[in-house]
Amino acid sequence: MIRRALLSVYDKTGLAAFAEGLHGLGVELVASGGTATFLADLGLPVTPVESITESPEMLGGRVKTLHPRIHGGILARRDVEGDMRALVEQGIGPIDLVCVNLYPFEQAVAGLALAEADAIEMIDVGGPALLRAAAKNSAHVVPVCRAERYADVLDELRAHGDVGPATRRALAVEAFSTTAGYDGAIAAWLGSDGVFPETFTPVFDKQLELPYGENPHQRASYYVERRARTNLLSQVDQLHGKPLSYNNLNDLSAARLLSLELAGPAAVIVKHANPCGVGVAATIEESYEKALAADPVAAYGAVVVLNRAVTAALGELLAQQFVEVLFAPGYDETAIETLVRKPSLRILNDLERRTFAAAELDYKRVLGGLLVQDRDVQRNDAGELEVVCGEVADERWGDLLFAWTVVKHVASNAIVLAKDGQTVGVGAGQTSRVDAVRIAVEKARALGHSPAGAVLASDAFFPFPDGPRLALEAGVTAIIQPGGSKRDEEVAAAVRDAGAVMVFTGRRHFRH
Numbered sequence: 001m002i003r004r005a006l007l008s009v010y011d012k013t014g015l016a017a018f019a020e021g022l023h024g025l026g027v028e029l030v031a032s033g034g035t036a037t038f039l040a041d042l043g044l045p046v047t048p049v050e051s052i053t054e055s056p057e058m059l060g061g062r063v064k065t066l067h068p069r070i071h072g073g074i075l076a077r078r079d080v081e082g083d084m085r086a087l088v089e090q091g092i093g094p095i096d097l098v099c100v101n102l103y104p105f106e107q108a109v110a111g112l113a114l115a116e117a118d119a120i121e122m123i124d125v126g127g128p129a130l131l132r133a134a135a136k137n138s139a140h141v142v143p144v145c146r147a148e149r150y151a152d153v154l155d156e157l158r159a160h161g162d163v164g165p166a167t168r169r170a171l172a173v174e175a176f177s178t179t180a181g182y183d184g185a186i187a188a189w190l191g192s193d194g195v196f197p198e199t200f201t202p203v204f205d206k207q208l209e210l211p212y213g214e215n216p217h218q219r220a221s222y223y224v225e226r227r228a229r230t231n232l233l234s235q236v237d238q239l240h241g242k243p244l245s246y247n248n249l250n251d252l253s254a255a256r257l258l259s260l261e262l263a264g265p266a267a268v269i270v271k272h273a274n275p276c277g278v279g280v281a282a283t284i285e286e287s288y289e290k291a292l293a294a295d296p297v298a299a300y301g302a303v304v305v306l307n308r309a310v311t312a313a314l315g316e317l318l319a320q321q322f323v324e325v326l327f328a329p330g331y332d333e334t335a336i337e338t339l340v341r342k343p344s345l346r347i348l349n350d351l352e353r354r355t356f357a358a359a360e361l362d363y364k365r366v367l368g369g370l371l372v373q374d375r376d377v378q379r380n381d382a383g384e385l386e387v388v389c390g391e392v393a394d395e396r397w398g399d400l401l402f403a404w405t406v407v408k409h410v411a412s413n414a415i416v417l418a419k420d421g422q423t424v425g426v427g428a429g430q431t432s433r434v435d436a437v438r439i440a441v442e443k444a445r446a447l448g449h450s451p452a453g454a455v456l457a458s459d460a461f462f463p464f465p466d467g468p469r470l471a472l473e474a475g476v477t478a479i480i481q482p483g484g485s486k487r488d489e490e491v492a493a494a495v496r497d498a499g500a501v502m503v504f505t506g507r508r509h510f511r512h
Contacts, residue, residue: 241346390501
């Protein structure tokens with residue numbers, strides 16, 4: 001039975017109806033500070049915390065509920081005779097429901113102007129202590145920390161006169177998750193000095209329940225990191241189509257990360273997290289045509305990301321293909337009318353094109369743990385590029401830098417062939433770099449693209465000259481790669497002998 005409830009909330013959203021509902025059920029309301037004033041202003045009878053503790057708030061409000069008369073009433077086990085006898089001896093009344101939400105620390109520190117001393121004052125101490133105590137004793141106390149739960153709790157009380165064990169357990173999970181996330185956010189803020197901490201405490205909140213995982217027999221959800229300035233779907237509206245799947249989101253992430261590195265009108269087509277076609281041109285229509293023509297077979301059922309709005313003409317082109325997900329910063333009304341005729345097409349509208357924060361960490365789940373690294377956002381400065389043989393004509397730099405940008409987003413070992421702002425052959429995820437070259441060349445030929453005159457980008461150095469020779473024999477005229485092999489001179493000699501160009505970047509871009 002719920003006879004007495006302690007209410008202590010920073011955010012008063014929904015509190016009036018919840019408190020009135022509890023009062024209507026005969027529950028005594030106990031509250032602290034501003035919450036007590038709020039309830040009194042509603043005309044509800046309320047017992048101030050200080051009348052129970054017989055001690056006023058102190059230290060500027062830092063200490064209000066941290067008292068045995070409060071925590072004893074929460075933590076006492078109703079089925080343990082010694083606990084109940086102690087309450088009687090100390091004159092402490094049991095507390096059966098605790099409703100708490102915490103100081104908005106994360107919102108406060110998100111403001112760049114907040115002084116550190118002020119941020120420290122936004123660290124809640126009493127609130128988490130109340131929640132943890134109520135959650136620990138959830139067999140006897142109902143912990144409530146989310147306003148969206150108020151109606152559920154009231155409904156159950158009205159229907160059954162109490163809150164059942166399953167709901168109590170679910171509420172306890174929410175309470176401990178809330179305090180864990182809160183502490184994790186504080187630890188991350190205090191440790192935001194660029195050093196990898198001894199204990200890593202990222203906090204993620206569920207944003208989407210997904211239909212299934214990589215395969216239909218796997219459950220899946222999409223979680224958003226709480227401290228991230230932006231995420232995969234922030235400021236994104238789904239205008240049409242089926243719910244997004246796990247694989248959709250994985251491919252969308254890969255495509256967006258590449259698209260964000262391309263300045264002019266660009267189209268990126270991704271399949272299985274690898275770019276299968278990328279095009280840059282003067283118009284978005286031409287860019288898409290290039291990307292699609294790069295590998296129209298692989299583009300079947302792919303994710304398409306565009307960095308310019310979809311025009312009516314482009315909508316007609318896209319409607320002719322089977323596309324799983326289409327992502328763009330705006331759509332012509334005629335284009336939408338055309339595209340929505342495809343019931344399965346997921347149409348996403350990017351409301352605010354942003355770059356991903358350079359400080360964002362990159363995580364990879366491994367057996368029993370997590371690999372954490374800086375995200376690979378580094379780009380080469382012009383001074384880092386070294387032309388080791390041949391001369392690069394001005395018009396060739398565009399293709400070399402384009403291929404170098406794309407290869408960074410291809411699974412290693414990675415090779416990209418490009419010509420005139422279009423990928424013409426991609427060799428991805430190979431255990432041998434020479435095999436990656438062979439696949440890129442063979443795919444180019446199979447798709448009707450001549451490697452002759454193309455440039456080649458490699459995500460890591462060539463350990464032997466066999467890979468470059470294979471490309472040079474196919475007609476590749478320029479190669480861009482990190483360099484750094486013991487056989488760099490031998491590799492350079494092979495390129496030089498073929499009358500071709502080679503550029504060293506000094507930076508590797510493995511993506512496993």
